[in-house]
Amino acid sequence: MEALRQVDGRAIPFGAKNVDTDVIIPSHWLKTITRDGLGKGAFETLRKDPDNLFDSAEYAGSPILIAGDNFGCGSSREHAAWALLDLGIKAVIAPSFSDIFSGNAFKNGILTVVLPQEQVDRLLEVARTDPVHIDLENQVVTTPFQDRFPFEIDPFRKHCLLEGLDEVGLTLARDAAITRYENEARERLPFLAQGVEAA
Amino acid sequence: MTSQPRTLYEKIWDAHVVERRDDGTCLIYIDRHLVHEVTSPQAFEALRVSGRKVRRPDLTLAVPDHNLPTTARRDAAGQRIPIADPESAQQLAALERNAPEFGVRLIGDADAEQGIVHVVGPEQGFSLPGATIVCGDSHTACHGGLGALAFGIGTSEVEHVLATQTLLLKQSKTMEVRVEGQLGAGVTAKDVVLHITGVLGAAGGTGYVIEYTGSAIRGLSIEGRLTVSNMAIEHGARAGLIAPDETTFAYVQGRPYAPKGADWDKAVAWWRSLATDPGAQYDRVVVIQAADIAPTVTWGTSPEDVVAITGTVPAPESFADPSKQQAVQKSLDYMGLTPGQRMQDVEVQNVFIGSCTNSRIEDLRAAAAVLKGRTKAPNVKWAIVVPGSGLVKRQAEAEGLDRIFIEAGLEWREPGCSACLGMNPDKVPAGERCASTSNRNFVGRQGPGARTHLVSPAMAAAAAVTGRLADVRELGD
Numbered sequence: 001m002e003a004l005r006q007v008d009g010r011a012i013p014f015g016a017k018n019v020d021t022d023v024i025i026p027s028h029w030l031k032t033i034t035r036d037g038l039g040k041g042a043f044e045t046l047r048k049d050p051d052n053l054f055d056s057a058e059y060a061g062s063p064i065l066i067a068g069d070n071f072g073c074g075s076s077r078e079h080a081a082w083a084l085l086d087l088g089i090k091a092v093i094a095p096s097f098s099d100i101f102s103g104n105a106f107k108n109g110i111l112t113v114v115l116p117q118e119q120v121d122r123l124l125e126v127a128r129t130d131p132v133h134i135d136l137e138n139q140v141v142t143t144p145f146q147d148r149f150p151f152e153i154d155p156f157r158k159h160c161l162l163e164g165l166d167e168v169g170l171t172l173a174r175d176a177a178i179t180r181y182e183n184e185a186r187e188r189l190p191f192l193a194q195g196v197e198a199a
Numbered sequence: 200m201t202s203q204p205r206t207l208y209e210k211i212w213d214a215h216v217v218e219r220r221d222d223g224t225c226l227i228y229i230d231r232h233l234v235h236e237v238t239s240p241q242a243f244e245a246l247r248v249s250g251r252k253v254r255r256p257d258l259t260l261a262v263p264d265h266n267l268p269t270t271a272r273r274d275a276a277g278q279r280i281p282i283a284d285p286e287s288a289q290q291l292a293a294l295e296r297n298a299p300e301f302g303v304r305l306i307g308d309a310d311a312e313q314g315i316v317h318v319v320g321p322e323q324g325f326s327l328p329g330a331t332i333v334c335g336d337s338h339t340a341c342h343g344g345l346g347a348l349a350f351g352i353g354t355s356e357v358e359h360v361l362a363t364q365t366l367l368l369k370q371s372k373t374m375e376v377r378v379e380g381q382l383g384a385g386v387t388a389k390d391v392v393l394h395i396t397g398v399l400g401a402a403g404g405t406g407y408v409i410e411y412t413g414s415a416i417r418g419l420s421i422e423g424r425l426t427v428s429n430m431a432i433e434h435g436a437r438a439g440l441i442a443p444d445e446t447t448f449a450y451v452q453g454r455p456y457a458p459k460g461a462d463w464d465k466a467v468a469w470w471r472s473l474a475t476d477p478g479a480q481y482d483r484v485v486v487i488q489a490a491d492i493a494p495t496v497t498w499g500t501s502p503e504d505v506v507a508i509t510g511t512v513p514a515p516e517s518f519a520d521p522s523k524q525q526a527v528q529k530s531l532d533y534m535g536l537t538p539g540q541r542m543q544d545v546e547v548q549n550v551f552i553g554s555c556t557n558s559r560i561e562d563l564r565a566a567a568a569v570l571k572g573r574t575k576a577p578n579v580k581w582a583i584v585v586p587g588s589g590l591v592k593r594q595a596e597a598e599g600l601d602r603i604f605i606e607a608g609l610e611w612r613e614p615g616c617s618a619c620l621g622m623n624p625d626k627v628p629a630g631e632r633c634a635s636t637s638n639r640n641f642v643g644r645q646g647p648g649a650r651t652h653l654v655s656p657a658m659a660a661a662a663a664v665t666g667r668l669a670d671v672r673e674l675g676d
Contacts, residue, residue, distance in 0.1 A: 022641075022642075022643075027620075027622075027643075030237060030622075031237075031266075031284075031286035031287060031289070031290060031622070032240075032241075032286070033240035033241065033244070033289055033290060033293045034240070034241060034244060035241050035244070074641075075337070076337050076351055076352075076353055077353075078238075078241075078353040078354040078355060082241075099405070099406075100353065103353070104353050104355065107353070107355035107356075108355065155222070156222065156224070167355070167359060167367065168245075168249075168251070168358060168359050168362050168363065169249075171226065171359065171362075171363040171365060171367065172251070172362060172363060174217070174218065174226060174363075174365075177217055177218050177226070178217055178226075178228070178254075178363060178364065178365060181217040181228055182228075182364075185228065188214075189214065189329075189469065190458075190462055190465065191327070191458035191462040191463070191465060191466035191469075192230045192327065192329070192330050194257070194458075194462075195230075195231065195255070195257040195258040195259070195260075195325070195456065196257055196258075196259075196260055196304045196325065196456055197257065197304065
């Protein structure tokens with residue numbers, strides 16, 4: 001996973017509330033077998049409008065998305081995070097996120113920044129004309145106009161994002177502990193330790 | 200670990216902690232991993248790219264279900280009939296390639312044991328009480344009906360479990376939903392869980408693991424308990440749980456992968472010890488009287504939009520929350536319903552009996568009991584019965600249920616997820632209604648523009664016979 005320390009650039013002033021994962025990536029895109037290429041399907045319905053923000057000369061390829069409350073609600077599809085990533089989004093700023101979406105975003109190296117509604121409103125205003133800067137190390141969002149909005153983030157998630165650490169790799173490093181559990185559980189819960197004959 | 204009284208959830212959690220971190224996050228061991236063709240390709244791809252292998256292929260079971268057509272899969276010569284949709288075919292092919300490459304046991308699309316993962320797991324004895332069970336599918340909560348801690352995960356987590364057999368998790372809050380008393384005539388497990396979803400709301404269980412308790416729950420068969428726990432996610436819960444008891448042990452014993460001999464005795468002793476201790480505290484308790492539950496239908500586009508079959512379509516103004524008022528208006532527009540309309544006057548053109556919620560043998564028996572000696576109404580254009588697995592299909596045929604369905608004018612299909620989400624060709628046409636035994640009435644769930652009314656199998660059968668949403672209690676014998 002790519003390390004993420006700063007995100008700098010134009011921010012798409014989207015602002016919509018309760019954007020569900022069906023809006024982020026419609027279900028007919030779920031039939032892929034790879035993670036790539038889903039950017040084409042991102043916000044597909046909204047992008048049927050020729051004047052949509054996502055394809056405008058000004059915002060196409062922007063690394064930041066600014067959204068409203070409860071971003072990423074609905075189905076647990078991880079394709080939503082892959083679609084945003086493929087669209088070039090590295091960070092999403094909103095007053096709140098669905099739990100599953102923010103987990104999926106994090107696992108794919110996307111930073112979710114929670115800020116109060118009034119600060120999000122201010123950023124939506126700035127984003128119309130100017131870039132937004134996110135400094136993960138110092139946990140602050142800034143603008144060229146002296147705005148300075150600190151944000152909270154889970155220390156483990158921050159560490160993983162800053163170092164580009166992949167969660168699977170981190171857990172594999174705990175192999176000794178997992179093996180110890182398996183040996184102990186084989187005695188304690190033998191009936192759970194045996195599954196099917198592997199192929 | 201602790202002498203404090205603990206809930207069922209806390210006991211299963213504590214029994215599976217590999218490591219506990221300072222911030223309370225735990226590395227939790229996963230006992231059983233079910234894999235299907237939709238959410239696994241990218242996980243296997245990631246393993247391949249990083250040169251990683253599946254840690255415990257013996258605790259992993261792969262079954263295709265979402266994309267499979269429910270029409271014949273082999274021709275007379277035993278050759279595969281190609282799947283028309285190239286993307287569906289590609290997902291199936293990916294699973295058939297990935298499972299053997301990573302040493303995972305695959306139940307193939309034409310095997311007798313094939314079916315919906317959440318039907319196959321319990322049926323094979325792969326899903327066990329007290330086990331931690333995951334699958335890349337939100338209805339994994341289903342297995343909680345056996346007293347397993349089971350929940351849906353995303354594809355990155357599928358990869359994490361394949362590679363490490365663990366997940367990094369924070370403990371959820373606990374909620375008890377107690378249903379006391381005896382269920383009335385015509386009221387089934389599906390009506391119970393629809394009613395609960397109406398009481399809690401679609402987000403009411405968010406952040407919780409729910410334990411369903413009380414005499415009405417205890418009185419349910421395992422099929423019924425699986426139906427209730429299946430829809431825990433529809434009221435927002437991470438997982439549902441029902442404490443294992445004699446009914447559970449009788450169901451599990453003798454199944455292909457169930458423990459045997461001395462292991463069985465040891466298992467039962469441990470399972471008995473899992474029941475919530477007297478005095479253990481839940482973070483929230485909700486009590487529901489069984490007598491308040493009627494045969495239930497949905498009117499809107501969220502599973503919380505429920506009403507008794509004897510009721511009417513609600514008016515947006517009847518809701519206090521302005522944002523809910525707006526959502527209700529949008530739902531009614533989509534559903535083509537008007538406030539005050541009697542639910543029993545709503546005509547349906549389609550009937551779907553199936554899905555991981557309601558496709559087990561007891562569900563099919565309940566539908567057949569209503570359909571026996573009757574035929575579907577002329578305005579019902581499409582009515583299909585999709586058994587949850589090949590074994591359910593075989594059992595139903597042995598009992599002659601297939602003849603009852605066919606004689607009533609319903610189609611008898613091959614097992615799979617089918618019209619629950621329409622990833623295969625089974626879709627409800629735009630603008631038409633479906634009385635469906637599935638779990639989600641979302642916009643477009645059963646096909647673009649399709650209007651879904653969630654009901655029990657008996658109520659779906661009643662709808663097929665009358666051509667409208669109908670009160671099964673009024674059909675008589």
